[in-house]
Amino acid sequence: MVNPLTHLGEMPVADFLRDYWQQKPLLIRNAFPDFVSPISGEELAGMALEEAVESRLVLEQGDEGPWQLRNGPFTEEEFLALPRTHWTLLVQAVDQWLSEVAVLKKYFRFIPDWRLDDVMISYAADKGSVGPHFDYYDVFLLQAEGKRLWHQGQKADETTPRLEGTPLNILSEFEAQNSWLLEPGDMLYLPPQFSHWGIAEGACTTISIGFRAPSASTILEDLAAELAHGLPQHLRYSDPGIAPTSTPAEIDAESVARLQQQLGAWLQQPQNIAQWFGAVMTEAKYPDTVALDAGEAEDWREQLAQGAELVLNPASRCAFCREPQTLFVDGESFSAPLPFAERFCESHSIASGDVEAFPELAQTGGVIDQLVSQGTLIYPPEDY
Structure with a gap:
């Protein structure tokens, strides 16, 4: 078992979280001593040929203009036609396909699992990059093969000028405040909105461990729909005890303040919010990938009795809540004993001992059957 x-x-994680997390960049030399990349550039290109894998190519000078973006899947002929320099291949969610990559996520469990997004890996030819840009999420950039020169610039937001004529989020103005050359095993942490620009020095591979941060607009839109669905019809705007008005056409400050107070009361639904939050934060990024394994382990009872185990699909997510006691998996909530939910979310596996300890979960149509039927629980891959 990999430990966080x-x-x-040389910095304790507690110090990092206190002084750097979501605050300022940090270069970590030799974060992973003697690091060996779990995937080569050729293997990454092979993944980009597959329909089910999300991949992109960025060419600094494409045939359609500067900073051209191409979306996969690609063909071998397209790769053979690429220039010798100034291009980058990016493949999303490599952790969902390779257990050697998925294991890297376990090192970062000092951050809640539900905050982690996926592991993206990029391969760049010499001088390849995706241009100066910024993101709205935290990311650890682990150098896997070769060398990459990283420039870190100013904080940016939606008002920062962009380069026109490209679908990419390229900043038109960028001034480096710090520059670092990363070699295999080195890692750079970047908080949200810090602009950066990584340029390959020779061919190189970089692993990006990114963390999710839903926008306020997304949260409010989704949460409002969830809460509205559960609120009874008798809860309405009310204004008992109001004084007579001399301006009946006016929406006065007192009415607005009254509405704000009532909205606050309607939002005080802690169980509903916990249920919504658990479901949203465990939604699979690629549900179709989970569905590919639906029903794969239908004979799980017999297999577990013979010493096998079920494991969480690499494309799935899970979490639990103590109050109310709930297990969340792939955007769905399940009633499950807290000791089971805790152990499963920690180990991402189910063995015969779990069935013996919690027989109600093994009933026909029970939680385990449901998770198997939707592809969330599978047999361990050969390289698991």
Whole structure:
């Protein structure tokens, strides 16, 4: 079992979270000593040929203009036609396909699992990059093969000028405040909105461990729909005890303040919010990938009795809540005993002992059957 990192270089994780997380960048030299890349550039290109894998190519000078973006899947002929320099291949969610990559996520479990997005890997030819840009999420950039020169610039937002004529989020103005050359095993942490620009020095591979941060607009839109669905019809705007008005056409400050107070009361639904939050934060990024394994382990009872186990699909997500006691998996909530939910979310596996301890979960049509039928629980891959 891989344990979470306790130090980032020589810095204790607690110090990092206090002083750097979501605050300022940090370069961690030799974060992973003697690091060996779990995937080569050729293997990454092979993944980009597959329909089910999300991939992109960025060419600094494409045939359609500067900073051209192409979306996969690609063909071998397209790769053979690429120039010798100044291009980058990016493949999303490689952790969902390769257990050697998925294991890297376990090192970062000092951050809640539900905050982690996926592991993206990029391969760049010499001088390849995706241009100066910024993201709205935290990311650890682990150098896997070769060298990449990273420039870190100013904080940016939606008002920062962009380069026109490209679908990419390229900043038209960028001034480096710090520059670092990363070699295999080195890692750079970047908080949200810090602009950055990574340029390959020779061919190189970089692993990006990104963390999700839903926007306020997304949260409010989704939460409002969830809460509205559960609120009774008798809860309405009310204004008992109001004084007579001399301006009946006016929406006065007192009415607005009254509405704000009532909205606050309607939002005080802690169980509903916990249920909504658990479901939203465990939604699979690629549900179709989970569905590919639906029903794969239908004979799980017999297999577990013979010593096998079920494991969480690499494309799935899970979490639990203590109050109310709930297990969340792939955007769905399940009633499950807290000890089981805790153990499953920690180990991502189910063995015969779990069935013996919690027989109600093994009933026909029970939680385990449901998770198997939707592809969330599978037999361990050969390289698991």
